[in-house]
Amino acid sequence: MTKTEKNIAEEINWVALQRYSKKNPNKAILDKYGARVYSHQPYALDYYERVVLERKFDNKEPTVGETRRIIDILSINDKEIVVSLTGFVDAVIDLKGEKTFFASVGMTAEHFVNWIKTETGRTTFLGQDYFVVIEQSKPFVRASISKGQMTKIREEFFGQIKNPTSAYIGKIMEKNGGGFIINVAGLNGFLPGSLAATNVVRDFDSMIGKEIPVVVEDHLSESDTFVFSYKKYVNLILPTKINELSLETNYTGVITGVAKYGIFVEFEDIFTGLIHTSKMTPKCKDKFSHGEFSAGENISFWIKEITSDKKIILTDEDPTVRRQEFEDFKEKNLGTIKGGEVISVQPFGALIKLQKDIVGLISQKELKVKKKNFNIGDTVMVSIDRVHNDKIFLSLPNEN
Numbered sequence: 001m002t003k004t005e006k007n008i009a010e011e012i013n014w015v016a017l018q019r020y021s022k023k024n025p026n027k028a029i030l031d032k033y034g035a036r037v038y039s040h041q042p043y044a045l046d047y048y049e050r051v052v053l054e055r056k057f058d059n060k061e062p063t064v065g066e067t068r069r070i071i072d073i074l075s076i077n078d079k080e081i082v083v084s085l086t087g088f089v090d091a092v093i094d095l096k097g098e099k100t101f102f103a104s105v106g107m108t109a110e111h112f113v114n115w116i117k118t119e120t121g122r123t124t125f126l127g128q129d130y131f132v133v134i135e136q137s138k139p140f141v142r143a144s145i146s147k148g149q150m151t152k153i154r155e156e157f158f159g160q161i162k163n164p165t166s167a168y169i170g171k172i173m174e175k176n177g178g179g180f181i182i183n184v185a186g187l188n189g190f191l192p193g194s195l196a197a198t199n200v201v202r203d204f205d206s207m208i209g210k211e212i213p214v215v216v217e218d219h220l221s222e223s224d225t226f227v228f229s230y231k232k233y234v235n236l237i238l239p240t241k242i243n244e245l246s247l248e249t250n251y252t253g254v255i256t257g258v259a260k261y262g263i264f265v266e267f268e269d270i271f272t273g274l275i276h277t278s279k280m281t282p283k284c285k286d287k288f289s290h291g292e293f294s295a296g297e298n299i300s301f302w303i304k305e306i307t308s309d310k311k312i313i314l315t316d317e318d319p320t321v322r323r324q325e326f327e328d329f330k331e332k333n334l335g336t337i338k339g340g341e342v343i344s345v346q347p348f349g350a351l352i353k354l355q356k357d358i359v360g361l362i363s364q365k366e367l368k369v370k371k372k373n374f375n376i377g378d379t380v381m382v383s384i385d386r387v388h389n390d391k392i393f394l395s396l397p398n399e400n
Contacts, residue, residue, distance in 0.1 A: 025037060061137070062085070062087070062089050062091075062134045062137050062141055063134060063137060064134050064135065064136065064137055065133065065134065066133070066134050067131050067132070067133055067134075067148055067151050067152070068085040068086045068087065068089065068091075068131065068132060068134065068143075068148075069085065069086045069129060069130070069131050070083045070084070070085060070126070070130045070131065070132060070145070071083075071084050071085065071086060071126070072084035072126065073116065073122060073125070073126065074090060076113060076116055076117060077113070078095070078109075078110070078113055079094070079095055079096070080092050080093060080094050080095055081093045081095065081116070083132070083143075085132065085141075085143070089141055090141065091132060091134070091141040091142065091143040092140060092141065092142050092143070093132065093142075093143055093144065093145055094142065095109050095112075095113070096109075097144060097146070098144070098145055098146050099146070100146040100149075100150070100186050101145050101146040101149060101186070103186060104146075104149065104185060104186035130145060130148065130149065131145075131148035131149060131151065131152045132144060132145050132147070132148035133147035133148045133151055135147070146186075149185075149186065150186065150187060153185050153186070153187055154187070154226075157187075157216045157219070157226050158219065160215065160216040161216050161217070161218060161219060164215045164216065164232065164236060166215070167213045167214065167215055167233050167236075167237075168184045168185055168213070168214055168215070168216075168228075169184075169211055169212070169213055169214075170182040170183060170184040170189075170191070170211065170212060170213075170214045170228060171183045171209070171210070171211045172191065172196075172207050172208055172209065172210050172211075172212070173188070173208070174208060175204050175205070175208070176190065178192060178193050178194075179191050179192040179193045179194075179195075179196065180193070180196060180204075180207060180208075182214065182228055184214060184226075184228060187226065189225055189226040189227060189228050190220070190225050190226070190227050190228070191214065191227075191228050191229070191230070192227065192229075194231075195217065195227075195228070195229040195230060195231045195232065196212075196230050196231075197230060197231070198230075198231060198234055198266060198270060198271075198272055199256045199257075199266055199272065200256070202295075202296070212230050213230065213233050214228040214229060214230050214232075214233055215228065215229055215232050215233045215236065216228060216229075217229040217232055234270045237270070238270065238271075238310070239310070241268075241270060241271075242271070242306060242310055242312075245268075245271070245303055245306065245312070246303070247302065247303050247304075247305075247319060248302075248319065249302070249303070250300060250301075250302055250318075251267050251268070251300070251301055251302065251303070252267065252298055252299070252300050252301075253265040253266055253267030253268075253271075253273075253298070253299060253301065254266050254267070254296065254297070254298060254299075255293055255294065255295050255296065255297045255298075255299055256272065256295055257295055258288075258293050258294065258295065261276060261277055262274050262275050262276040262277050262279075262280075262288075263275045263288065263293055263299070265299055265301065265314060271312060272312070273301075273303070273311075273312035273313065273314040274311075274312070274313060274314060275299075275301060275314040275315060275316060276313065279304050279313060279314065279315040279316075279317070280315070280316055280317075281315075281316050281317050284316045299316075300316070301314045301315060301316050302314065302315055302316070302317065302318065302319055303315075304317075304319075322390060323389075323390070325357070325358070326358075326387060326389070326390055326392075329354075329355075329358055329387065329392075330387040333354075333384045334384050334386075334387060335383075335384060335385075336383075336384055337381055337382065337383050337384075337397050338354055338381070338382060338384060339379060339380070339381050339382075340352040340353055340354045340360070340379070340380060340381075340382055341353045341377065341378070341379055341380075342374045342375065342376055342377060342378040342379075342380060343359065343376060344376065345374060345375070345376060347364065348361075348363065348364055349361050349362050349363040349364045349365075349366070349367065350362045350367065350374050352380060352382055352394060354382075354384075354392070358392070359392070360382065360384070360392035360393065360394040361391070361392065361393060361394060362382065362394045362395065362396065363393075366394075366395050366396060367396075370396045372396060380396075381396075381397060382394040382395065382396060382397070383395045383396070383397050
């Protein structure tokens, strides 16, 4: 800071300015430092930090290769933009060399020039904290916004490796070995096939051209390449997204695998659930037992349950039909004594089949009180104490 700048700062009666000004304070300065400054010029924050706070910023004389932030637009035409940078340096940006930047913002050079000439475009652009790399310092300063943005993006990506807080939309460009080349924010990186989907990628060609959300996974120093991951993105958002699922919605998904105990299904792009054989309707179970389901097929289902450890249990049974069955059972049997068959003995109690597809629970506490032990296949008389949704709670009648 020069002596003149310091004198000006000291001579300004900031309190009086606040008292008599009817303008709103500069929000950027107010939020960052709690100071009320009423200048809204693009360079206000930079000037406040440099002059009032006496912070040391970029030297007056720029050097080739350094990065500086754009703080104002001085002029623009179809060929170039003249901008003001931090450190009060003016620089020329040649629009012919900025194809990478225009691609990253989704505009042509013509559209960008027309947009930046509007008040909305100018304000939006200056509010985005764009940076440039100095390419020439004499006889005038020439800078590249494409290189500046790549520098800042790279710095951001490095920070995201240890602390992933942001997702980016990447476009898969082509296959490459065991994965893909993916363009993220204008920078080409590597997307391993194992991280490109929640399940195994079976058709690599079908992925070309897709735009998917990813997070930064790693950086390969040997090839100076960032590694991205769709799977890590899914793991980060899953706890939030899983709460949006509905037990009343009829979903459609793709079968990703068939095991002896059920069918694995991927749906809504990020979720994987299991239709266990115990959750299949007789019709579905018959098709399953005859091997009529295979990977890649579409299948319709409902969500039966989301467990405490976030596993998604699916069923092909319409929940409205199931609820009606339980309502009918409740109306006819609540408070009665009924015979049933022990079909499972677990640490939490015994499961009793009361009629087709209707199972109730005798708690372990009840078994201890009544001093009873059961084996699978035993026939037992039980009292229907309570029916809540699709759960039936049983007790053992007192013996006379």
